[in-house]
Amino acid sequence: MSFPTKEERNLCWGARDRYWECLNKHGIKEKDTEGLCADIRKLYEKSCSTQWVKHFDRKRSYLQFKEKIEKHGYEPLDERSAEH
Numbered sequence: 001m002s003f004p005t006k007e008e009r010n011l012c013w014g015a016r017d018r019y020w021e022c023l024n025k026h027g028i029k030e031k032d033t034e035g036l037c038a039d040i041r042k043l044y045e046k047s048c049s050t051q052w053v054k055h056f057d058r059k060r061s062y063l064q065f066k067e068k069i070e071k072h073g074y075e076p077l078d079e080r081s082a083e084h
Helices: 006-025 038-047 050-072 079-083
Strands: none
Touching: 006 038, 006 050, 038 050
């Protein structure tokens, strides 16, 4: 496995940032492979390794979850849910 060069990392991060900006602009929460941001997603996937794409997709989901918790708090599980 070869490590990406600084130029390759910058290209990947730039593509990721453009993709995330598109998702945010259009209020899209999940990954977009066929909609408004699909072309940018293809460039993102082409610019980054598969492992990086998976990592960044999970990171975006986590950041959205974290923001939701910070803004709205959380609802604890009820006792019946916790038992099962």
